[in-house]
Amino acid sequence: MLPKESYIALLGNPNCGKSTLFNRLTGMRQSTSNLPGTTVEQKSGIWKFGSESRAIKDLPGIYSLYTHSEDEAVVVDHLLGNGKYAEPGYIIFLLDASNLRRNLLLFDQVSELGFPMVVALTMADTAIRRGIEIQEEKLAAQLNCKVCVINPRKGFGIDKLENNLLELPSKRMDSSEARNKLLAFRKGEKIPGISAETLGRYKKIEAIVKETVVKKETERISLTKRMDKIFTHPFLGFFIFASIMLTIFQGVFTLADYPMTWIENGFGQLANFLRNSLPDHFLTRLLTGGVIPGLSGVLVFLPQIAILFFFISLLEDSGYMVRASFITDKLMRKIGLNGRSVIPLIGGFACAIPSIMATRSIKNRSERYATMFVIPLMSCSARLPVYVLLVSLAVPAGTRIGPIGVQSLVMTLAYFSGIIVAVILARLIKIFKKSTAPSEFIMEMPPYQIPRMQTAWSNVRYKSMSFVKEAGKVIMVISLVLWFLASYGPGNEMEKAEAKVRSEKNLSSAEMETKVMAVRLESSYAGKMGKWIEPAISPLGYDWKTGIALISSFAAREVFVGTMSTLFQSSDAQQVEGIRAKMAKARDPESGKLLYGAPYAYSLILFYAFALQCMSTLAVMRRETGSWKLPVLQFIIFGAIAYVAAFGIFQLSLIL
């Protein structure tokens, strides 16, 4: 039997039932981890059988060991014990009975590596429905390997699989020739004759199939075939696709709003409670003003992440995701993206954070990076309150062109401007960034199946955990910095400004408090920075107050509205309306012109549509790409586009 410290690897083609078997064998004793430098999420767990228990790993499904994809090469690295991976002790090879020839190709390649191996034959019932009957004993003799039929969903055949494993020798056979060849391929050396080798293997496989498979004719049209008729129908297909996308969007946009409000209110109340009950000390302020809001700012993304990945997991598992790429491939290819870019892009209208994480299903690296790059240009839900305030400044309520309300028209244009720039950028990336692997769509379209809740749940749990652990740190640090900038100022200017307000006589206590907050913010470091950047932003039509709001809204875009209402000493009960009224009346003391008129509003709408004003997006980009390069590039490029666009529209509307 296998030494204790070694592990068993599950190996096979994609969609052969590997993950289901893994779940069946390990139950809840499993964990997911992200293999460093790849998008590969690997599951490992403990399998208890009889008196034994062994570590077991679910390696990603692949079609061939000769792969150029970094993600798939992880499997090869495991088998060779290459780099940081230990090689497995035993292999359970899953053969999809309904697809024997193609599955046997990988089996034939792997068998040359000499591992002690057993074969688990899956999908035998599907095969029988298609009139394919496989003779187990004959197959075992041909493959020179123990074979048993299993049904991992129903748990059938697992005991036989255990028995077969117990009979395996404990050592790998010598296989240096095959290993060296694979190693050379892995190092990027040109190996001649791979095509001939593949054809040779298929010839051998054909002989095996002839010996072991009994084929009967069936007239049955499978359910999958009928479903595909509907799902890829020219009209119905698009209609179903659009409905599914709308449902997901609504889920992330609307449904997630409830738990998000609970999280924000809960942490807000906790901070208030601690502020009132703890002594006034630097540590109290750090805790209630910096740490707790920072924590809230991380956890508030969890509902959106959970809901998006729950839906994505259902779509992947059911087999629909491949169909969705299939029907959108042509359109997305035109703009240099991938069929699988659609869900992340639509999700971007709710929130960029889970959407950027969702690009992992895009296998082509340059298409994945291009998708991630443009996602923040989709106007997310955090931009909505900002747009609402600004649109109300730009257009008087009730203005109409014919039947169309002008306010909603401007709002729609704000959304479209982001989409248009995203399309242009994606095309430019395709033109200028030559990808190493040409785009391809060679994809198996597996039969539909009922999605498994356990898979969805473990996916949601893993995504949430890894976001909190990795992106959460960066968000926490930046929000602490922002808190410090807004709460402390140079010298004792804040105290002086506060004392001056407190000495005023004719103010009610509520008026006093809002005024104190405003002058404190004004004389804080953030306030100073707002004034300091004023020369840079005044060509766009912004004053120093807007500067402060721009800086503080880096925590989250909707903070813009809150900061402006603090600066305008507006009570936050009727936030948007109160702040709108005050901003609409404000005039430049020298020229007497409106400070926040329509040109200002249009300019700022465009600025928010384009600029990467979101620390969490930067944090999650860094985590997903493993470096600061792409997020910094995004920040600069989007910032430049935002600046130019805002400048253009402001100057233009001044002339008009």
Add this chain to the structure above:
Amino acid sequence: MKASELQIGQTARIVEIIEGYSSKKLMEMGCIPGTPLKLEFRSPGGDPLAFNIDGYVLGLRISEAENIIVEME
């Protein structure tokens, strides 16, 4: 003829895979000379195409299917 020229529901036998970037992958997915290939359906936009090959459905872009030379029976 090329596999991309098949009509929906037509079956043909693969004669040759033209050498190119995707030829290795196509063979690994089971597209080898001698295997029957049936065009099952198209994407609503006409591209990609879905072929039935040896009992499973393989999605291919037209540009990829053009590298599969087939022969009607």
